Amino acid sequence: MKRVVSFSIGFLFVLSLLAIQLAPKPTAKPNIIVIFMDDMGYGDLGVYGATEYQTPNLDRMASEGIRFTNFMAAQAVCSASRAALLTGCYPNRIGITGALFPNAGKGLNQQETTIAELLKGQGYATGMFGKWHLGDTKEFLPLQHGFDEYVGLPYSNDMWAVDYDGKPVGENDWRKKAFPLLPLLSGNDTLRAITTLDEQAELTGIYTEKAVNFIKKHKKDPFFLYLPHSMPHVPIAASPRFKGKSKQGTYGDVVMELDWSVGEILKALKENGIDDNTLVVFTSDNGPWLNYGNHAGSTGGLREGKGVSTEGGQREPCIVRWPGVAPAGTICNQLASNIDLLPTFAAITNAKLPDHKIDGVSILPLFKGDNQATPRKIFYYYYRRNNLEAVRRGDWKLVLPHEGRSYEGQQPGNDGYPGKAPENTPYPMALYDLRRDPGERYDVQATYPTIVEVLQKIAEEARQDLGDDITKRPGHNVREAGLTAKNK
Amino acid sequence: MKRVVSFSIGFLFVLSLLAIQLAPKPTAKPNIIVIFMDDMGYGDLGVYGATEYQTPNLDRMASEGIRFTNFMAAQAVCSASRAALLTGCYPNRIGITGALFPNAGKGLNQQETTIAELLKGQGYATGMFGKWHLGDTKEFLPLQHGFDEYVGLPYSNDMWAVDYDGKPVGENDWRKKAFPLLPLLSGNDTLRAITTLDEQAELTGIYTEKAVNFIKKHKKDPFFLYLPHSMPHVPIAASPRFKGKSKQGTYGDVVMELDWSVGEILKALKENGIDDNTLVVFTSDNGPWLNYGNHAGSTGGLREGKGVSTEGGQREPCIVRWPGVAPAGTICNQLASNIDLLPTFAAITNAKLPDHKIDGVSILPLFKGDNQATPRKIFYYYYRRNNLEAVRRGDWKLVLPHEGRSYEGQQPGNDGYPGKAPENTPYPMALYDLRRDPGERYDVQATYPTIVEVLQKIAEEARQDLGDDITKRPGHNVREAGLTAKNK
Structure with missing residues (x-):
């Protein structure tokens, strides 16, 4: 009997060692993923109240992490919100406001520091798959702002010479002159032009596949992956696999496909054994574009939407998953903003902040589950x-x-x-x-x-x-x- | 080596058996607890957006269970909502509407079937500690409606001859005649009169202690515990331990004490080894009584409050914890109501429904985490x-x-x-x-x-x-x- 007991104790000891080995062990250089929606409303996910379709992957992500209820986009419009996210600055501090049109002749200034540049300095591999919208001439594109790899649209998916029902516009339509081409870029080059709604419907899948491959390729590096989807910005389109799947028309189908995409990313982390050392942040650039009726999302009751400085325009869904750090299934009601991500990532990776003035503050205490911390007291x-x-x-x-x-x-x-x-x-x-x-x-x-x-x-x-x-x-x-x- | 391996395998087998033994094993007769708030608003808990104080126990309960976002009180006022909860009927079906005043001369009809009676028929021990409000003469009191034990107030805590700042009203005040006494009952008898705000501040603690003792006493029975707190109905008062603890005055202090109470209940379940076989439902009777300014709670943005048939009046916080059955950290956005609890408990315990018409439907699929189920399609x-x-x-x-x-x-x-x-x-x-x-x-x-x-x-x-x-x-x-x- 004595022997059995000692064996058992020995085995238990091995088991505990194994358990310690298997337990989340966050390092100072976790992989960081930012998944960014386009025009998704505060009420568009199951965990934020959506009833007409299911978002099981995002709901699960929330149950495994922190769901924010006061997470603000820096401005209620595309380019401005993206500039803020990547630089940690109010968009007007860096001269990027509103939405840049094709051939705008301007873009994100080289002197700004993006998250990609900051993390590259800490030895991160950096990849971006999706919508850029911070300047469409070469000098402004992602590869010139710290990203090693890039595939995506340089601006919004409605900046093309196609009507809202998917038909090319006539020769005299204003869009024919303003939007000559909707290019899918790879690095600095145009891979091909997107010319039909069916091709738009492939975008979510394309970005996802590129992101999953990037994760696989860099599973041994620390990496930063930025995944700003083109959807659910109009014109909305879902791939055949998701068409008709929701009880809320094309908009619901599109959100279900985006939810699927999040599921693929989280699955890839598990399959590559880096789930426990990866921080994933999910949020949106601004509120729903209400002009587009049922082709737009829901604010969940907040006032107004995209293009307005109300809560409906700027308060965003935000879910943070970081196993072993962010407590599972919790809610954070404290004020925070997408301008706070850059300094937070700097705090996590011990990176030096840019020398110039930025507006974000580290919200790392909130990511760690301290609900009483108030790192952001004021918001403009x-x-x-x-x-x-x-x-x-x-x-x-x-x-x-x-x-x-x-x-x-x-x-x-x-x-x-x-x-x-x-x-x-x-x-x-x-x-x-x-x-x-x-x-x-x-x-x-x-x-x-x-x-x-x-x-x-x-x-x-x-x-x-x-x-x-x-x-x-x-x-x-x-x-x-x-x-x-x-x-x- | 062979011996080690076989020992190890044997030990693993024992371990797995143990694991199976330790895993939640919901029976057909789980203990059932309903914790009911008085005038708490939809936005009054951390998990529903409160920022000025913490509700760690309820937040954790939500992260271990299901949080409902469309859970409706049957009417936006005290007696009506309580009658509906206990009988599974719209309050006007059974003649209990509005709020019953002391000596109203009426109460819950003996012919109605309460949850307590239904579960008693299934062999449950039944206890109630808190506010009744379904008739204050003996024939209507809880012991005559299926409860084995009862301690609490027969009606609302503002039905007394004391002013809002805690001073007894003058001889000619209308309250002097309408509310001669605020009795703390034990069974059918008056234990003592509550005459000061300091005594009101003890109520949350008293109910909690009685509930914890009831749990201990009946840990081997299946039991039904109904815990309808008197707070945060005006006049609000927190015990010395919680006074000044929140950033939101007395109201916040009171909610923090109620949150503590929920923590005590959940702790008692664990300490008595019945945590895995107990279903706990937390909700409120109606929205916040907005007339009372900062002595009332928040609707979290829903329209209006208590006494009105808007969402602010009738949509309630609701958290369901049922280890091994209700999936942890999930949200249910489907429509449901407090009239659905009786038929749900009947479905769980295989109890026969009353012969007379009721309005509730079993929402057991929602309790089991089926987010696509729509057991309640219509609500009046x-x-x-x-x-x-x-x-x-x-x-x-x-x-x-x-x-x-x-x-x-x-x-x-x-x-x-x-x-x-x-x-x-x-x-x-x-x-x-x-x-x-x-x-x-x-x-x-x-x-x-x-x-x-x-x-x-x-x-x-x-x-x-x-x-x-x-x-x-x-x-x-x-x-x-x-x-x-x-x-x-």
């Missing part, structure tokens, strides 16, 4: 042309007087065509208590005059720093976008 | 005096014309005193797409006339069945509340 809602439209401190949001682009009362079309643009109306000052009123419905400035004062002071600090076109205040710490030779 | 929003104010099918809600009790635009006081009652205004018909617009903001009836027709038909079916005071339609399948002898 700038809109393109450097308009300071609102400021936020904790749960208090002061909307400053500006030209409104409100979708209130709009009845978006249901056919996927743009609805009637809302009238421009002045937006008066309003104070919202986002804790009790995330829908920005009840102006409570009369009840809380002291809070208004505090927030007005914060707005003034923003103007001092970054400027404000509305009040004709110049910024003191702003930099410029990069210009092409002919625009210099 | 009745308000007291049998007013059919809205009907819902899936995500579509048709609000029928009725007298409005809107809190829109109200500026609730911040001192814990009732705000000014809102003006009664007519509420016209409106169609809301709750998937895209859970805040009930955009009336889309003009866009979806067919949906309006379908919902009007459903409203007509409700009137045929249960009646409608607004359109002067008598109900065909309604029963009566029980009356005291002198009221018969």
Whole structure:
């Protein structure tokens, strides 16, 4: 008996060693993946309330990680939000606002530091598969901003000479001149032109395949993978495998395919044995493009959507999965923004921050599950042309007087065509208590005059720093976008 | 070596047997606990978005179970919601609507079947600790409705002759006559009177202690424990241990203490070795009582609150923990209601449903994690005096014309005193797409006339069945509340 017991104890010891061996062992250089949606709304995933289709992979990812409820895009429009994500700066600090059109003659300035450059400096392999939208001439493309590999569209998938129902537009249509070609790039070269909706439907699959191959190839390196999908931006299209699968038309089908893609990425991490040492962040660039009726997503009840500095425009779904670090199945309600990713990744990898001023702060305590940490106390809602439209401190949001682009009362079309643009109306000052009123419905400035004062002071600090076109205040710490030779 | 291997294999076999033994083994008779909040809002827990205080026990419970996002109280007021929960019926079907005042002369009819009676028939021990509110004369009290044990208040904690700041009211105050005594009952007897706010602050602790003792005493039985707290209904009060602990005043302190209480219950299950065979359901009776300013909770952005048939009045936090059955860390967005608990518990325990008509349906598939199941397709929003104010099918809600009790635009006081009652205004018909617009903001009836027709038909079916005071339609399948002898 004695022998059995000692064997058993010995075996138990081996088992525990094995368990220690198998347990998550986060290193100072975890792989980092950022999966970025285009125009996905706050309410578009199962875990954020969607009911007409299933997102099992993202729901599971949330149950294995942290789901954020106050994660803000830096601006409610494509190029600006992407510039912010990659550089850790408010987009107006670096001169990239709004959405860049093809041949815009400008792009992300070489002097900015992207996440890819920062992590490359720490020995990371860097790959990007998807939509860039930070300048479409060679000098601005991803390979010139720290990425080793790149396949994707240089700008939005609606910047082509094709009608919303998939038919090429006539010779005199404005789009014929503005958008001559929708190129699928590989590195700096055009692989081929995307000319039909069916080809658009392949994009999610193409990006996913490239990403999975990249993971496999670099499973022994630390790597940074940036996967900004072109979908569910209009024109939406799902591959044959997902067509008709949801109860919510093409939009639901497309989100289901994106969810599948996330599942493939997470599966690839497991299959390559690096699941326990990889941080995955999932979020979206801005809220749903409500003009497009049922070709747009849902804000889950937040006010308005893309192109507006309301919560519906800027509050995003965000899920962080990091086994052994981010506590499973938890929720983080603290304020954070996509400008905080660069400094967070720097903190994780002990990388030096850029010498120039950035706006992000490390939210690593939140990634580690400290729900009482408040690394981001203040957030500025700038809109393109450097308009300071609102400021936020904790749960208090002061909307400053500006030209409104409100979708209130709009009845978006249901056919996927743009609805009637809302009238421009002045937006008066309003104070919202986002804790009790995330829908920005009840102006409570009369009840809380002291809070208004505090927030007005914060707005003034923003103007001092970054400027404000509305009040004709110049910024003191702003930099410029990069210009092409002919625009210099 | 051979011997080592065979020993090891043998040991592994024993280990696996042990593992099987230790794994959750849900029986047909799990213990069932229902924890019920009073006036807690949809946004009042960390996992539902609260930021000013922490609810670690409930957050963990959600990460170990299912969090519901479309769980409806049957009516937005105390007695009605409790009657519905315990009987599986719309409250107007059984004649209990609104809130019963002391000496109302009526209560829950003996002919109704409560969850306690149903489970008692299956061999369950039954205990209740907390607020009853279904009749305060002996014949209506919990012991006469299937509970073996009871300690608690017979009605709401504000039904006493004490002012909102804790001072006894004067001799001529209306409360002096209406609420002569706030009795803490034990069984059918008054244990003592609650006369001060400090005594109110003990209630959460008292109920919790009784519940923990009940769990210990019945760890070998199957048991049903109903724990309807008196808090956070006004007048709110936290025990010294929690006073000043939150960043949200007394309200936050009180919710933190309730969260502690949930932690004690879950701890007791573990300590008594029955954690794996106990189903715990946590929810609230109705939305926050917004009149009370910062002495009320948050709807998390849903429209209005207690006393109104909006989502803010009736949509409740709901967390279901059932190890081995309810998948951990998941979210259920499907429609369900507190009237569905009785038939669900019946399905779990193979109990026979009552012979009379009930309204609940078993939502056991949702408890088991089937997110595509839609056991409840339709929901009626009745308000007291049998007013059919809205009907819902899936995500579509048709609000029928009725007298409005809107809190829109109200500026609730911040001192814990009732705000000014809102003006009664007519509420016209409106169609809301709750998937895209859970805040009930955009009336889309003009866009979806067919949906309006379908919902009007459903409203007509409700009137045929249960009646409608607004359109002067008598109900065909309604029963009566029980009356005291002198009221018969």
